[in-house]
Amino acid sequence: MSGMHQTGVAGDAGSRIHRLDPRAKIVGLAGITLVAVSTPPQLWPVLAACALALTAIAAVGRVGPGVIWTRARVVLPLVVFVGVFVPFVRGGEQVDLGPVAVSREGLTTFFAVSSKALIGTVSAVLLGATTSFPDVLHGLERMRAPRLLTLIAAFMYRYLFVITDEARRMRVALSSRGYRPRHALQVAALGRVATALFLRTFERGERVYVAMLARGYTGTTPRLRALAFGRADVLFLAALVAALVPLRVVA
Amino acid sequence: MSCAIEARGLRFRYPNGVTGLDGVDLSIRHGERVAVLGPNGAGKTTLMLHLNGLLAGEGSLSVAGVDVRRGDTRALRARVGLVFQDPDDQLFMPTVGEDVAFGPLNLGLTPEDTTARVDAALATVRMAHVADRAPHQLSLGQRRRVAIATVLAMDPQLLVLDEPSASLDPRSRRELLEMLARLEHTMLLVTHDLPFAAQLCERAVVLSAGRIVADGPCLDILQDEGLLAAHDLELPMGFDAGRLEVAAAA
Numbered sequence: 001m002s003g004m005h006q007t008g009v010a011g012d013a014g015s016r017i018h019r020l021d022p023r024a025k026i027v028g029l030a031g032i033t034l035v036a037v038s039t040p041p042q043l044w045p046v047l048a049a050c051a052l053a054l055t056a057i058a059a060v061g062r063v064g065p066g067v068i069w070t071r072a073r074v075v076l077p078l079v080v081f082v083g084v085f086v087p088f089v090r091g092g093e094q095v096d097l098g099p100v101a102v103s104r105e106g107l108t109t110f111f112a113v114s115s116k117a118l119i120g121t122v123s124a125v126l127l128g129a130t131t132s133f134p135d136v137l138h139g140l141e142r143m144r145a146p147r148l149l150t151l152i153a154a155f156m157y158r159y160l161f162v163i164t165d166e167a168r169r170m171r172v173a174l175s176s177r178g179y180r181p182r183h184a185l186q187v188a189a190l191g192r193v194a195t196a197l198f199l200r201t202f203e204r205g206e207r208v209y210v211a212m213l214a215r216g217y218t219g220t221t222p223r224l225r226a227l228a229f230g231r232a233d234v235l236f237l238a239a240l241v242a243a244l245v246p247l248r249v250v251a
Numbered sequence: 252m253s254c255a256i257e258a259r260g261l262r263f264r265y266p267n268g269v270t271g272l273d274g275v276d277l278s279i280r281h282g283e284r285v286a287v288l289g290p291n292g293a294g295k296t297t298l299m300l301h302l303n304g305l306l307a308g309e310g311s312l313s314v315a316g317v318d319v320r321r322g323d324t325r326a327l328r329a330r331v332g333l334v335f336q337d338p339d340d341q342l343f344m345p346t347v348g349e350d351v352a353f354g355p356l357n358l359g360l361t362p363e364d365t366t367a368r369v370d371a372a373l374a375t376v377r378m379a380h381v382a383d384r385a386p387h388q389l390s391l392g393q394r395r396r397v398a399i400a401t402v403l404a405m406d407p408q409l410l411v412l413d414e415p416s417a418s419l420d421p422r423s424r425r426e427l428l429e430m431l432a433r434l435e436h437t438m439l440l441v442t443h444d445l446p447f448a449a450q451l452c453e454r455a456v457v458l459s460a461g462r463i464v465a466d467g468p469c470l471d472i473l474q475d476e477g478l479l480a481a482h483d484l485e486l487p488m489g490f491d492a493g494r495l496e497v498a499a500a501a
Contacts, residue, residue: 134345161387162339207340214303214333216357224352
């Protein structure tokens with residue numbers, strides 16, 4: 001796997017969007033999502049403006065539609081799957097759509113749910129594509145997110161690969177000894193694998209902690225690189241506010 | 252030169268009753284490279300954890316002039332660098348560079364000084380090109396070298412390595428050996444890999460059941476078949492420590 005993939009960054013890593021302070025991107029993209037979800041579906045121009053803002057960010061960061069689609073499809077189908085039934089089950093005025101008739105109110109709800117889900121998901125995808133995971137955590141940390149949560153997320157990011165590797169090796173070891181569950185009782189072996197994996201992970205946690213202590217850990221993780229909130233970051237946020245807030249308030 | 256390590260009657264018993272150390276007397280001079288050999292469960296790792304104040308037993312132990320029990324742990328951990336066997340335990344930060352910076356920053360160094368230390372440490376282990384990579388993207392040999400860099404960046408006086416050659420392919424093992432041979436630190440090498448110890452250390456001690464049972468020139472110890480057999484140590488088939496001695500003298 002390439003280095004870019006591992007940190008989650010995609011597009012042009014040197015672009016203006018990529019170089020923004022992670023805090024600006026967290027606030028900006030969360031802001032777009034917030035404006036979108038708080039907008040009633042009748043005010044579609046606001047939603048269109050949010051979509052436009054996201055498109056502009058993606059364009060400047062050179063994050064292609066392929067990347068956005070690959071990452072968004074993890075969440076989106078679920079939301080759309082739930083939303084797609086609404087027009088069929090809602091009552092009220094019916095709209096004739098060829099062979100079926102659907103509820104007008106239901107259609108509006110479907111539009112609202114899916115457009116908001118799309119904007120929220122794409123915002124998150126863009127944050128991940130323009131900011132490495134460690135930087136997102138660093139930004140959250142500086143925004144006073146609970147230290148324990150960012151620490152857990154950082155360790156998860158570091159050890160996820162180690163633990164999935166371990167799990168994969170254990171699975172290979174199981175199947176190399178002819179394990180092919182044919183009925184429910186044989187699944188018990190998987191439970192034991194899970195237990196073994198848990199114990200190994202727990203022991204690793206202790207060893208990592210000892211290794212941290214050995215290098216003078218005292219409870220806080222100092223950072224080498226301080227984040228700098230500069231003019232570009234202020235401009236980025238100001239542009240978003242100027243584009244979305246008046247429209248949302250007026251509408 | 253001052254003593255790097257001075258242990259007298261060091262004893263340690265784990266909470267579950269297992270004896271880790273049973274009266275260890277050991278003195279290691281500044282600048283020496285000493286191999287700590289011994290079977291599994293002999294207390295090698297327990298001894299290593301004592302050197303950094305991570306475990307504290309009875310008896311006296313001073314390391315690099317600091318009394319381990321009474322001294323300042325932060326100063327102690329700055330002077331003693333422990334390199335653990337599994338680099339995945341040691342490398343826990345998202346990128347190699349941040350990981351190497353972890354120790355110096357904990358010592359209270361400024362970001363500028365830390366950056367200089369990180370660059371120098373990674374250059375010493377020839378891993379400067381991976382500073383921005385994540386540890387899981389590196390091979391085991393590379394991770395082990397980076398793990399050594401994380402400790403070198405703290406500028407320790409004593410370097411303690413736990414099984415540094417374990418599970419390395421022959422080439423990574425040789426590269427690691429060459430890199431370690433260039434370091435001028437006082438070094439304690441905890442290992443099962445007797446040829447590795449023979450090539451790096453002039454002196455060896457054998458730790459068995461929590462005691463030092465032999466202490467002398469590394470090659471002499473490796474040629475004492477009775478001693479090795481009595482403590483479950485074995486040279487690889489066909490390895491002749493005597494010939495290594497001839498080579499060293501030449």
